[in-house]
Amino acid sequence: MNRIIVGDDGSEPSLLAVDWAADEAARRGASLHVVYVVTPWLFDVPTDPGAARVREQLLDGGRDIVEFAVARARDRVPGLEVTGEQTGGQPAKVLVEQARDALMVVTGSRGSGGLSGLLVGSVAMQVATHAACPVVVARASNADPRGDVVVGVDGSPAGADAVGFAFEEASVRRVRLRALTAWSHPVPSGRGDMQPLVYDRAVVAAEEERVLAESLAGWWSKYPDVEVVSEAVNGRAAKVLAGASVHAGLLVVGSRGHGGFGGLLLGSVGHAMLLRAHCPVAIVRGRG
Ligand SMILES: Nc1ncnc2c1ncn2[C@@H]1O[C@H](COP(=O)(O)OP(=O)(O)OP(=O)(O)O)[C@@H](O)[C@H]1O
Numbered sequence: 001m002n003r004i005i006v007g008d009d010g011s012e013p014s015l016l017a018v019d020w021a022a023d024e025a026a027r028r029g030a031s032l033h034v035v036y037v038v039t040p041w042l043f044d045v046p047t048d049p050g051a052a053r054v055r056e057q058l059l060d061g062g063r064d065i066v067e068f069a070v071a072r073a074r075d076r077v078p079g080l081e082v083t084g085e086q087t088g089g090q091p092a093k094v095l096v097e098q099a100r101d102a103l104m105v106v107t108g109s110r111g112s113g114g115l116s117g118l119l120v121g122s123v124a125m126q127v128a129t130h131a132a133c134p135v136v137v138a139r140a141s142n143a144d145p146r147g148d149v150v151v152g153v154d155g156s157p158a159g160a161d162a163v164g165f166a167f168e169e170a171s172v173r174r175v176r177l178r179a180l181t182a183w184s185h186p187v188p189s190g191r192g193d194m195q196p197l198v199y200d201r202a203v204v205a206a207e208e209e210r211v212l213a214e215s216l217a218g219w220w221s222k223y224p225d226v227e228v229v230s231e232a233v234n235g236r237a238a239k240v241l242a243g244a245s246v247h248a249g250l251l252v253v254g255s256r257g258h259g260g261f262g263g264l265l266l267g268s269v270g271h272a273m274l275l276r277a278h279c280p281v282a283i284v285r286g287r288g
């Protein structure tokens with residue numbers, strides 16, 4: 001469905017997510033749906049009149065939160081199709097369910113709860129870990145929205161979908177795409193592992209460049225309008241990508257790469273980017 005879902009809990013960071021999602025819906029010709037998830041208890045029929053009053057007040061407060069966000073999105077993008085709902089459940093679970101037939105889900109990096117200093121909240125993290133569609137975690141940044149779309153490429157299946165998403169983003173934003181592969185091998189695979197005493201960095205770099213170009217090849221023909229710069233960089237992926245995010249408009253990574261164990265839903269690079277990136281982050285799940 002051509003619909004973007006945005007999670008809103010009334011907090012400042014979630015309103016930033018609403019702004020980001022409204023702009024994105026405009027870029028993609030999609031509609032926007034604002035979701036505020038509250039405790040399901042509010043939808044029970046109370047027997048105690050005191051509880052009924054509290055319930056009504058809380059539901060009214062929730063309606064205000066949704067209406068405020070919907071009005072804000074409509075003001076920001078006149079003509080945008082925006083709907084909203086207050087619904088009962090567990091926030092991350094509801095957003096993940098709604099993600100099933102959505103174009104993407106957007107959340108803020110933080111919400112109204114949590115510890116001060118926390119870099120990313122539990123709802124944002126759970127949605128990024130479990131949603132079937134791409135998840136964008138918006139955050140307050142000085143990043144220029146006209147900055148490059150940066151994508152981390154590792155040749156994995158989720159990485160391939162991330163590359164496709166990044167091309168789409170660069171195309172609808174009319175900005176440059178910067179594709180980065182970070183390499184740090186040869187690395188020891190375990191204790192006592194033998195490393196080659198001599199290896200030619202230039203040869204390793206050239207091989208990485210070749211794999212990177214291969215990962216991009218199919219997409220270039222699909223998006224001839226997108227200007228692409230690609231680079232294989234020696235360093236750890238999380239560090240290289242966090243560094244590149246400083247001047248990026250959006251950072252795109254696959255939900256997981258080659259490492260980790262079977263069944264792992266969010267790899268270490270995606271996890272690190274949710275914590276450390278300086279710009280909004282898109283986590284793209286492979287369909288395979
Ligand atoms: N009740 C909710 N309904 C809809 N979206 C929500 C809700 N709670 C959080 N979100 C979404 O998730 C984003 C991050 O909020 P999150 O709750 O993860 O962080 P937090 O409140 O700072 O920490 P905590 O993990 O303690 O709740 C919000 O900006 C919002 O987009």
Ligand SMILES: [Mg+2]
Pocket residue numbers: 009111112113114121122123
């Ligand atoms: Mg919260």
